[in-house]
Amino acid sequence: MTIKFEQPLVRLPIRFDTEALEAEVKALPTAAWVPHPNKFPGNDAVRLITPDGEPTDVLQGSMAPTEYLQACPYIMEIMGELGGVWGRSRLMGLAAGSEVPPHIDSHYYWRTHLRIHIPVITNPGVEFTCGGETVNMAAGECWVFDSFRRHEVHNRGTEHRVHLVLDTVGGGRLWDLIEAAQGGASPPEPRLLSPGQGRTEPLLFEKINSPTVMSPWEVRCHVALLADMAVPDPVLAPVIRRLDRFIYEWGAVWAAYGPDPAAIPNYQRLLVETARDLNALGGARLMLTNELRLFHVLERLVFEVAISAPEAQTITARRRAAS
DSSP states (O other): OOOOOSEEEEEEEEEEEEHHHHHHHEEEGGGEEEEOOOOOOOEEEEEEEEETTOOOOSSSSOEEOOOOHHHHHHHHHHHHHTEEESEEEEEEEEEOOOEEEEEOSSSHHHHEEEEEEEEEEEEEEEEEEEEEEEOOOOOOEEEOOOOOOOEEEEEOSOOOEEEEEEEEEEOOOHHHHHHHHTTSSSSSOOOOTTTTOOOOOEEEEESSSSSSOOOHHHHHHHHHHHHHHOOOTTTTTHHHHHHHHHHHHHHHHHHHTTTTTGGGHHHHHHHHHHHHHHHTTTGGGBBTTOOHHHHHHHHIIIISSSSOOHHHHHHHHHHHHHH
């Protein structure tokens, strides 16, 4: 996700009909709600978009609406108006007195996606904190936030909180909304999208959301992000030089083979050798400005997903052994 946030939390200049949203959510069957995949106490969800529309929390795959999204025409209208290409999305519940513990999203999926929050059912005791800034998102508002900063949520109220949480790689209309929200000291007042006023074109869902073999251009973008966020350190320069060589060699293999499975051993060798050399340089101590270790994010953002093939688990094991 390449959008630069000027502040941790951004309210977009669009809002939605709270009564219509709440009616659709309350009409869903109790069986639609499932525990949070990380088993956080008091956290539950309704799956709206999943791989093939199946009852799963998997992040990768060809995305499709579930039966529960298809039962919510106003939510689909909202998505159409926002104009994204949609990844895994859910209604996310938080029981009274519960929390989403402090964390930073460093996984490849979240670094390549933007997360939209639209409160459906909330109360004044719900606090969303990101980058040291805390807000109470009102029902019907539309928010995005910088998930690469530490964030957490607390429901200090007495009723169950429900947010519509939409994951997307973006789109032109959504970009315009974010630009308008960050465009000056006085962002425009949010306009209301009432039911029946939204766009009618079909929704777009992700078909490709993880690389078979990561292209050298994508690798370079991820490394550039980490270099830009790295805390100054004497070993930073040699680590970046070694990563530049890794990208150069990866690009050479890519030019010869692309994602051809026959080249998996070549890519595997580069991953193992690079991990070995980076650790020999002492780079494990490098930190980012968001207080994560550079190597931790490099692992999750590049090395873990650079090859999506049956051989990937073996590659990961060999690389970690080299480390």
